[in-house]
Amino acid sequence: MLFMSPRNHPPPPLSEPVRRIEAGPWAIELLPGCAYATRYVATQSAIGFAFDSQRGLHAIGSDRVLPFEALPNGLAFVPAGCDVLSESPRGGEYLRMVRTDGMALPAKHAFNNRIDPQAITLALRMRSALLRATAEDDWEAWALGLAERVKDHKRFSAHSQGSITAGRMRLLDEFIDAGLDGPLGVKEMAGLLGLSEGYFMRAFKQATGKSPHSYLIDRRLAKARALMRDSTARLTDIAHICGFNSQAHMTTLFKQRLGVSPAQLRGYSRP
Structure with missing residues (x-):
């Protein structure tokens, strides 16, 4: 931003x-x-x-x-x-x-x-x-x-993106968002950019400050939060759409990353 x-x-x-x-x-x-x-x-x-x-x-x-x-x-x-x-x-x-x-x-x-x-x-x-x-x-x-x-x-030196340019990040975001309900991983992300897994992991961490796996979890959580704004969506359905193993798995990651459960966040967000 x-x-x-x-x-x-x-x-x-x-x-x-x-x-x-x-x-x-x-x-x-x-x-x-x-x-x-x-x-x-x-x-x-x-x-x-x-x-x-x-x-x-x-x-x-x-x-x-x-x-x-x-x-x-x-x-x-x-x-x-x-x-x-x-x-x-x-x-x-x-x-x-x-x-x-x-x-x-x-x-x-x-x-x-x-x-x-x-x-x-x-x-x-x-x-x-x-x-x-x-x-x-x-x-x-x-x-x-x-x-x-x-x-x-x-x-800090002037920010150097290395191999993970803003354009490549856009491709990754689009790829991740389109496949969140599937078995996405570092291998698929690296393959999209034509990079080896090891090189991709190092370059991604340098460019964003996080590992690809951690970023993938962030995207799943962001998608879940967006879906939760629709009060008709069940948490079990949201968990499935966003690629979590279960609602319990999603809840655990919400608490670890955001400090609140999905149900709590939904309650806080309602007028």
């Missing part, structure tokens, strides 16, 4: 809600994956984290609107005063964090698509807590930790 931005499109009727929390000087929100279009001048510096692949158009600090294809698990930063235009027909889930007390954040220049293992760990932890709708977590420490990753971004 490009940078965190207030999505000033009303979400579609079946979208999950925006989840927000304030902790000390921090305002933190989890934006659901949905179509959006926004244009604004940032009044505050902000940190963002993209959980999903995303494609669309953007212009960041520029009047040139360009297409973008972003990889998942990317850390991003936009400074105060930066012009932002962004739109996507299917935006990915996104964590956005701003400091509300006027204190400057450590970075000065806009960036995105930074793959940082510590940022990934923190963002996943924060998402899980937001989905659980609890304020009894160490939010300020997590926010400070994520801000430190922004400060340290210069020690």
Whole structure:
């Protein structure tokens, strides 16, 4: 995804809600994956984290609107005063964090698509807590930790995708989404790109910060969450459609990855 931005499109009727929390000087929100279009001048510096692949158009600090294809698990930063235009027909889930007390954040220049293992760990932890709708977590420490990753971004070289380019990631996403109800695995994913399994696994981890197997689980969970927005779909049917061995298997992975069961998440998402 490009940078965190207030999505000033009303979400579609079946979208999950925006989840927000304030902790000390921090305002933190989890934006659901949905179509959006926004244009604004940032009044505050902000940190963002993209959980999903995303494609669309953007212009960041520029009047040139360009297409973008972003990889998942990317850390991003936009400074105060930066012009932002962004739109996507299917935006990915996104964590956005701003400091509300006027204190400057450590970075000065806009960036995105930074793959940082510590940022990934923190963002996943924060998402899980937001989905659980609890304020009894160490939010300020997590926010400070994520801000430190922004400060340290210069020690990362310019992001090199290697063999897993944004275009190849798009092919993988389409391939995975079309075959979630079947026996997908690393062999099939590597074969799609004409790469050996070993090379593919290393290149994928370098590009996204996660193993192909872990990413495949993420896609299954994302699909299940999308289907759960339809209150008529039974959890047993959703588990089958998304390639889980059983509803119990799906529930276990929901709790491990998201901190909530499917039934709990469905309840939290209802108006």
